[in-house]
Amino acid sequence: MKPPPFTYVAATSVAEAVAALAAHDGEAKVIAGGQSLVPMLNFRLLAPAALVDINGIRELDFVDATADGGLRIGALTRHYTLLTSPDVAERFPVLGEAMRHVAHLAIRNRGTIGGSLSHADPAAELPMMVTLLDATLTVAGPGGERQLAAADFFDGALTTVLAEDELLTTITLPPLPQPHGWGFHEFAQRAGDFALAAAAVVLTADDGAAANVRLAVMGVDENPSRIAAAEAALVGQPVSDDTIAAAAAAVREAVDPPEDLHGSATYRRHLVGGLVERAIRDAWARATGNAGGAA
Numbered sequence: 567m568k569p570p571p572f573t574y575v576a577a578t579s580v581a582e583a584v585a586a587l588a589a590h591d592g593e594a595k596v597i598a599g600g601q602s603l604v605p606m607l608n609f610r611l612l613a614p615a616a617l618v619d620i621n622g623i624r625e626l627d628f629v630d631a632t633a634d635g636g637l638r639i640g641a642l643t644r645h646y647t648l649l650t651s652p653d654v655a656e657r658f659p660v661l662g663e664a665m666r667h668v669a670h671l672a673i674r675n676r677g678t679i680g681g682s683l684s685h686a687d688p689a690a691e692l693p694m695m696v697t698l699l700d701a702t703l704t705v706a707g708p709g710g711e712r713q714l715a716a717a718d719f720f721d722g723a724l725t726t727v728l729a730e731d732e733l734l735t736t737i738t739l740p741p742l743p744q745p746h747g748w749g750f751h752e753f754a755q756r757a758g759d760f761a762l763a764a765a766a767v768v769l770t771a772d773d774g775a776a777a778n779v780r781l782a783v784m785g786v787d788e789n790p791s792r793i794a795a796a797e798a799a800l801v802g803q804p805v806s807d808d809t810i811a812a813a814a815a816a817v818r819e820a821v822d823p824p825e826d827l828h829g830s831a832t833y834r835r836h837l838v839g840g841l842v843e844r845a846i847r848d849a850w851a852r853a854t855g856n857a858g859g860a861a
Contacts, residue, residue, distance in 0.1 A: 569607035579623060583733050586618045588708050588817045592730035594618050598642055599677040601669075620846050626680070626735060629653055635741030641680025641734045645692075649674060658699065658739060660748035660766055664691040667750075667756040670758045680734045686789075688723050689760040690823075691752070692791035697780035704736040711735075720789040731835050743770045743778045747853025749845030752785075753837055755828065761785050763834050764842040765810060765817070769800065771853040776800040781813065781846075786821040786838045793817050796842065805850040813846060814839040 575594075577583035587594050593615035594633045599605055606612045609652045620626065626642035629693050631653045639648070648663035668674050668682075669689055682692040683703070696703070696716040703714045708731055721727050728734065752764030763785040770778045784790040795816035823834035 694784035707732040749848030
């Protein structure tokens, strides 16, 4: 299979990339790692007039620790860099764990954080991670830069609020409370496959009760999402079988899973509840210093 013909533009700056996108009036696509775009071109699912290659914009490839305990990540940063970054491991270990589940090594070596977020696959790990971690996404366009909360960036399956002439440039993660516990679990039919569902939790322990709870899921709706009712079921409560069950029930009630040949909506709803329970138990074990019991 071969892609349809297109004009190729190799951008060396953000301004040059934005200008190229604007010049093609919505008929251009950005290419970086190409792990999603190239198969879509080869299957003729897309036929852009131009591809704007941003691999030459080296200033978009970075992971910088910020003074407040957060991170700034360039959109050209590869998945493997996040997986192996000491700063990610120290400050956002749940993100490093999620990167272990991204496809296969070859794809992790080429795929970029900006590409995954802009592609907005409902079963991809990075959209859920930026939602869980309250990231701010910086977008560049002809009128300059704008900042978006991760929760406002995704607009449905494979859809974001990016304009045709805009480029995602930077992801900023605010610091997490320290010390915190975290848990991440996903289920895929085979290693490297897209997940049927996944859940992630971060929280702290405050005098025997859960605090600062964040709980996100993916693969069970058009967008990754935080589940406020599940978080509320845990906040201020000791983490017990009852509170864990209440949080899982709140998740099952909130989600609207798709149906396909891999599983029914009922199956996915049941599955994500089980993953939530496991993620909460792991997060609580780490928050209370009992990480040896986290599976």
